[in-house]
Amino acid sequence: MRTYHQLTDPDRSGLADQIGAQRKRVAERLAAVQRIVAVMSGKGGVGKSYVTAHLARGLARAGRSVGVLDADLNGPTIPALLGNRDVRRTTHENPGPTTGTDGVKYISMGQFLDEGAPLAFAGPAAESFVWRGAMEASALREFLGDVEWGDLEVLLLDLPPGVQRYIELCDILGNPPAVLTVTIPTPESRDAVRRAMRAAVDHGSDLLGIVENMVGGELKGTAGDDLAAEFAIPVVARIPWHPTADTWDQLGARISGARRTTDEAR
Amino acid sequence: MKFLCVECDQQMAFAERELPGDGTLAATFKCPKCGRVVAMLTNPMETQLVSSLGVEIGGRTVPAEPFEMIRTNVVTGGLAWSSDAQERLSRVPSFVRGMVKKIYADYAKERGITEITPALMDTARAELGLEGM
Numbered sequence A: 001m002r003t004y005h006q007l008t009d010p011d012r013s014g015l016a017d018q019i020g021a022q023r024k025r026v027a028e029r030l031a032a033v034q035r036i037v038a039v040m041s042g043k044g045g046v047g048k049s050y051v052t053a054h055l056a057r058g059l060a061r062a063g064r065s066v067g068v069l070d071a072d073l074n075g076p077t078i079p080a081l082l083g084n085r086d087v088r089r090t091t092h093e094n095p096g097p098t099t100g101t102d103g104v105k106y107i108s109m110g111q112f113l114d115e116g117a118p119l120a121f122a123g124p125a126a127e128s129f130v131w132r133g134a135m136e137a138s139a140l141r142e143f144l145g146d147v148e149w150g151d152l153e154v155l156l157l158d159l160p161p162g163v164q165r166y167i168e169l170c171d172i173l174g175n176p177p178a179v180l181t182v183t184i185p186t187p188e189s190r191d192a193v194r195r196a197m198r199a200a201v202d203h204g205s206d207l208l209g210i211v212e213n214m215v216g217g218e219l220k221g222t223a224g225d226d227l228a229a230e231f232a233i234p235v236v237a238r239i240p241w242h243p244t245a246d247t248w249d250q251l252g253a254r255i256s257g258a259r260r261t262t263d264e265a266r
Numbered sequence B: 001m002k003f004l005c006v007e008c009d010q011q012m013a014f015a016e017r018e019l020p021g022d023g024t025l026a027a028t029f030k031c032p033k034c035g036r037v038v039a040m041l042t043n044p045m046e047t048q049l050v051s052s053l054g055v056e057i058g059g060r061t062v063p064a065e066p067f068e069m070i071r072t073n074v075v076t077g078g079l080a081w082s083s084d085a086q087e088r089l090s091r092v093p094s095f096v097r098g099m100v101k102k103i104y105a106d107y108a109k110e111r112g113i114t115e116i117t118p119a120l121m122d123t124a125r126a127e128l129g130l131e132g133m
Helices: A015-032 A048-061 A078-082 A129-146 A164-173 A187-203 A223-231 A245-265 B044-052 B068-073 B083-090 B094-110 B118-128
Strands: A033-040 A066-070 A105-108 A152-158 A178-183 A207-215 A235-240 B013-018 B025-030 B037-042
Touching: A015 A033, A015 A129, A015 A164, A033 A048, A033 A164, A033 A187, A048 A066, A048 A078, A048 A152, A048 A178, A048 A207, A048 A245, A066 A078, A078 A105, A129 A164, A129 B044, A129 B068, A164 A187, A178 A187, A178 A223, A187 A207, A187 A223, A207 A223, A207 A245, A223 A235, A235 A245, B025 B044, B037 B044, B044 B068, B083 B094, B083 B118, B094 B118
Parallel strands: A033 A152, A033 A178, A066 A105, A066 A152, A178 A207, A207 A235
Antiparallel strands: B013 B025, B025 B037
């Protein structure tokens, strides 16, 4: 009896071709985006979304066209951080991104959910763990492939804690995105963030730098410097508890510089 | 996934796909040599897994629309219940009311219906075999 790979007749389902078409759609949509930067951390509660939103605003104030994709599907906060919560839905009739504060364009699952409602999918409840992850990856793919971003200089991807969404992203994009890492000063954060950064290195991402957030308060430690030394990348910002617009503008300028440095290195 | 007609040692070709509306899927495959037909039947969880990948068994007949998966699978409060439908639902015993409500909501959502009315409930009840709900 022949085995799977010995059956080579054309398959009308063409599942591989359908997956290929999905990848092509993402690639075509993002062709006008000059730079994709994933803002990630292995740890929750370090301020990834806060940093993402304010970095985006800083870049926008500097005259750059910026988009934010809220990839934290289960805990979307970008609509609250960038305003315009009243814009209910991006739909197939209106697949453009929402324009938020300072002209930052964004898309978020928060725009699709009722106030306070969890992300839930229609489908059989039993053993939903089998398919839920794939559903979330599909939602991420649709955000990347279906939103009409237009010409963007930077698209920031606000990732949830951990590395799962980052790995999905690498798979969907086909190329690993550049990574900006956020940590707080504590050793516990350093240890969790280190794992995420190693995953990013293993997948081939450029590490743009480290943002050390919540500096100067009760949280003690040297996570930013420790990780910078270990991965030979700069601490691009130390964000105090009460940052000003200048804080974010300077971070934006440094990220732009990091981009040039990376491109020159190539 | 491929199907082999062992007797003919031939790869079977996709013939037809059916969605009975209860979350299951039936796909039939035919041997091009002897004409034998077999059916692949998936349970709701297996059907959902295929759906979650954004692909269709048997191939797409129309191109994917923007946000197709999100629009059809993410649960939102966009579904309206008419006052008559709400009244009828209130007569369902409370210990199963949530489950019954979800059945009707899923039925409407699968068909792109945005308002549940008594007429729709009758149709769903007949199609899904939910006499008494």
